[in-house]
Amino acid sequence: MIGFKHVLGAAALAAGLWASSASAETLRVLAWEGYADPDWVKDFTKETGIDVDVVFVGSDDEIWAKIKGSEGKDFDVMAVNTAQLQRYIDANLVKPWDLTKIPNQQEALPRFKDLSKIKGMTRDGKAYGIPFCFDSIGLIYDTDKVKPAPTSMTVLWDPQYQGKVLAYDNGEHNFSFTALTEGIENPFQLTDEQLAKIKDKLVDLKRNTLSFYTTADEAMQIYQNNDVALIWANYGQQQLKALQKVGAHVAYVAPTEGSLSWLDNWAMTSGVKDEAAAAKWVNFLLDKKIGAQLSERTGFGNTVTASSNASDGDKLVWIENVEDPLKRSDLWNEIKAAP
Numbered sequence: 001m002i003g004f005k006h007v008l009g010a011a012a013l014a015a016g017l018w019a020s021s022a023s024a025e026t027l028r029v030l031a032w033e034g035y036a037d038p039d040w041v042k043d044f045t046k047e048t049g050i051d052v053d054v055v056f057v058g059s060d061d062e063i064w065a066k067i068k069g070s071e072g073k074d075f076d077v078m079a080v081n082t083a084q085l086q087r088y089i090d091a092n093l094v095k096p097w098d099l100t101k102i103p104n105q106q107e108a109l110p111r112f113k114d115l116s117k118i119k120g121m122t123r124d125g126k127a128y129g130i131p132f133c134f135d136s137i138g139l140i141y142d143t144d145k146v147k148p149a150p151t152s153m154t155v156l157w158d159p160q161y162q163g164k165v166l167a168y169d170n171g172e173h174n175f176s177f178t179a180l181t182e183g184i185e186n187p188f189q190l191t192d193e194q195l196a197k198i199k200d201k202l203v204d205l206k207r208n209t210l211s212f213y214t215t216a217d218e219a220m221q222i223y224q225n226n227d228v229a230l231i232w233a234n235y236g237q238q239q240l241k242a243l244q245k246v247g248a249h250v251a252y253v254a255p256t257e258g259s260l261s262w263l264d265n266w267a268m269t270s271g272v273k274d275e276a277a278a279a280k281w282v283n284f285l286l287d288k289k290i291g292a293q294l295s296e297r298t299g300f301g302n303t304v305t306a307s308s309n310a311s312d313g314d315k316l317v318w319i320e321n322v323e324d325p326l327k328r329s330d331l332w333n334e335i336k337a338a339p
Contacts, residue, residue, distance in 0.1 A: 026051040027277045030066060030078040032264070034298040035132065035285075044284050050277050060084055067093050073271030077278045082120040082263045083319045085129050094267045096126035101279035104286035104304065105130060110312070112303040119318060121265070129265030130282050131303040133294055135236035136259035136316055137173065143249045145229040153181050153255045156230055157201075162208050164229035166219055169212040171332025172322050173234065173260060174202055180257045180317065187260075188320040195331060202335045212336070216242060223248065237309050238299035254314040261316040 027050050029036055036054045045051055055075070057063050063078060064087070072093045080088065088094045099105055099115075106113065112131040115121045121129045141150055145164070156165050168174065178198045179187035190198065210226060213219040216235040220243060222228065233239045233252065240252045266282045268275065284290070291302035301309030310316055322328060 025049065025274075025277075026053050027077070027274070027281055028075045029054045029281070030057060030063060030075045031055075032057060032079050034294070034300075035079050035264075037293075037297070040285065040290060040293075044281065047284065048277070048280050050280065052281070067269060071271060072269035075269050076272045076274065077281055078267055078269060079132065079264050080129070080267050081319070082118065082129065082265065083321050085265060085267060086120050086123075086321075088267065089123055089128055093270050094128050095270050095272060095275070096128050097130060097268060097282075098275070098279065099127055101276065102130060102283045102286070104283045107288070108286065108303050109306065111310075111316070118263070120320065129267050130286070131263055131265050132282075132285065133298070133300045133302050134261055134263040134316070135238065135300050135309055136254055136261040136314065137177070137236055138233050138259050139253040139255060140231040140233045140240055140243065140250050141253065142229050143251050145227075149251065150230075150253055151256050153177055153232070153257065156205055156232060157208060159208070161229045163210050164227055165205070165209045166222055166228055166231040167205060167209045167212050168232050168234040169214050169336075170234065171328040171335075172325060174205075174332065175199075175328050176319075176322070177232070177260050178202055178205070180255075180260070183257070187317065189323045195327070199331050199335060202332075203338045206335055206338060220246065236299075237301075241299050254310065254316075256315070258315040258317040259310075261310075261318055263318050 029052055031054060033056050036052070041052045041054065057066070060081070063080060066074065067078060067088065068091065108131065112118070115127045118131065121127060139150060139153055139155070155161070175190065175195065175198050176187040178201050179190060179194065182198065182201070184190070184194060210228060211222050213222060216239045219231060219239065223231065223243065224246070237252055240250060243250050266285070268278045272278050286304050288305050291304040294300065294302045295305070295307040301307045
């Protein structure tokens with residue numbers, strides 16, 4: 001959801017949009033870069049006779065602006081994460097799927113098959129999102145400097161790694177992952193007392209931290225020029241791959257207390273012109289061949305074939321909206337200013 005996809009989307013916008021010629025049979029798709037590749041679109045049109053127009057986006061805010069601005073009438077399907085989906089349902093901007101028209105959903109990996117078990121995916125027994133791809137936010141560690149391999153994010157507070165930790169500059173996620181290390185069941189809805197407790201923990205983490213980073217490239221540069229042992233990996237295993245590509249001796253851990261994770265879904269807008277065409281598009285993209293290609297090309301996990309992004313035993317905690325984003329931001333600024 002988060003971060004690196006925004007970079008990809010912005011790059012796509014800068015490069016210009018590609019799309020097939022519009023017609024009465026054209027499906028209008030709003031998606032992140034990497035979710036509707038030209039070869040997939042070509043194969044889909046060849047198989048179904050349905051043309052596809054794709055518009056790529058660079059942020060969650062941009063998706064909302066485009067869908068809300070037209071009341072859902074400018075697009076038929078869109079990619080949206082679980083933390084945002086309920087917002088569209090509340091605004092009557094999406095319609096539920098007829099799952100009988102998407103048989104490949106029943107071939108999904110076990111954790112993605114029963115949509116009722118994924119919080120935020122359904123309402124009143126109806127499915128509004130079809131899981132497509134995901135990634136966890138885990139821990140990257142230098143295999144030469146951290147032994148034995150860590151199993152929990154609590155290692156970030158270990159005094160032996162003081163000044164060797166890279167942390168992500170984001171208040172919402174930092175409060176959430178720290179709440180998981182404290183055994184708090186819902187890390188997205190914290191009480192004032194819990195926020196105060198987590199704030200103290202994050203001040204301690206700051207004292208163990210070499211630097212905070214915003215982008216994956218920034219983290220890589222800091223890693224290459226400093227003595228870094230641990231990285232709180234906001235960009236997940238795609239960040240791991242980038243580091244390994246430049247020769248870093250690093251590995252990835254999904255912490256036992258749970259990994260904050262994003263999950264992107266296909267949703268059908270309330271302004272959809274052809275529900276059958278929309279269902280065919282999603283069913284096509286849930287093909288196992290395309291799932292494998294998605295993971296190979298982007299580094300993200302897909303929902304129909306196994307990848308290195310998560311094993312069956314990994315606890316994935318799907319990101320939700322938090323109780324008070326502004327308050328978390330203010331507290332985070334106080335943490336960074338603490339001596």
